[in-house]
Amino acid sequence: MAKKAKKNEVANLESQSNALAADELRKQYSIVIAAEKSCFRERVKFGLMLIDWERFLGESRGGTGGGAGEGLKGWLEKNCPELGYSAALGYKIMAERALKMLGGGAVVTAALLGEEGARQPDGEVIDIPVDVSERCDKFFAAVDSRRKLEQMWFNFIEGEERGSRKRKAAADAAKNGGISDADAATELWAGAMGPFGKNRAAFHSAARDLPIPVARRHLAELEMLVDALKARVGK
Numbered sequence: 001m002a003k004k005a006k007k008n009e010v011a012n013l014e015s016q017s018n019a020l021a022a023d024e025l026r027k028q029y030s031i032v033i034a035a036e037k038s039c040f041r042e043r044v045k046f047g048l049m050l051i052d053w054e055r056f057l058g059e060s061r062g063g064t065g066g067g068a069g070e071g072l073k074g075w076l077e078k079n080c081p082e083l084g085y086s087a088a089l090g091y092k093i094m095a096e097r098a099l100k101m102l103g104g105g106a107v108v109t110a111a112l113l114g115e116e117g118a119r120q121p122d123g124e125v126i127d128i129p130v131d132v133s134e135r136c137d138k139f140f141a142a143v144d145s146r147r148k149l150e151q152m153w154f155n156f157i158e159g160e161e162r163g164s165r166k167r168k169a170a171a172d173a174a175k176n177g178g179i180s181d182a183d184a185a186t187e188l189w190a191g192a193m194g195p196f197g198k199n200r201a202a203f204h205s206a207a208r209d210l211p212i213p214v215a216r217r218h219l220a221e222l223e224m225l226v227d228a229l230k231a232r233v234g235k
Helices: 002-061 071-079 085-101 106-112 130-142 146-175 181-198 200-209 212-234
Strands: 117-119 125-127
Touching (some): 002 130, 002 146, 106 130
Antiparallel strands (some): 117 125
16 A cells, blocks of 8 residues: 555656646747747847948948948948858848838838837937837747748738739720720731731732832831831740
8 A cells, every 4th residue: 555655656746747847848948939039030120230330331431332431341340340241231131121021111110120219301209109019019920030031021022013013004004095005005906917817818919019119118117017026926
């Protein structure tokens, strides 16, 4: 009986030990996940700081590309040699993409930098709107690594291109009375080629009877049209 009680006591201690270890591991894992998410946000913030400083160097020292002003690359080599320019460039790219996907502007930049307000062009400082802060929080909840940022950026660019094509099609339609450039071109060519298709033999026969100067003029025109069609098909 005592042996069984001892065995149960050992089992209970082992169970408690397992529960304690699992609880500690669970807590630390949540800290790791939060740190990883926070770490990526800090990377973007660092990239924005580099962009701001590069802008300052450009404005105060004659240009970001060197020359009269040494630019960010030269400044880092002299003042922050532990940070290579290629690494800095990577942080800048991440920051630029995150900023653009979040809508850009001084307010979003200030929110990403963790500042309390955003300075406007006229010098006035305004508070960061709640919806901007929430938008940034949601963004970093979904994007917590460079890989995810690149994927979101790819999707963002695709959406921008689709939107651009739609806007162009709408503008074309408005310009052409409700139809796109492609439809307008098709309609124009159909109107021009219709009579020729119906009377091909008559056109061939009439070509032999055209006065030479008139034939030369029509040939030159047709050659330009053929070149335009070849260029289009070549694309």
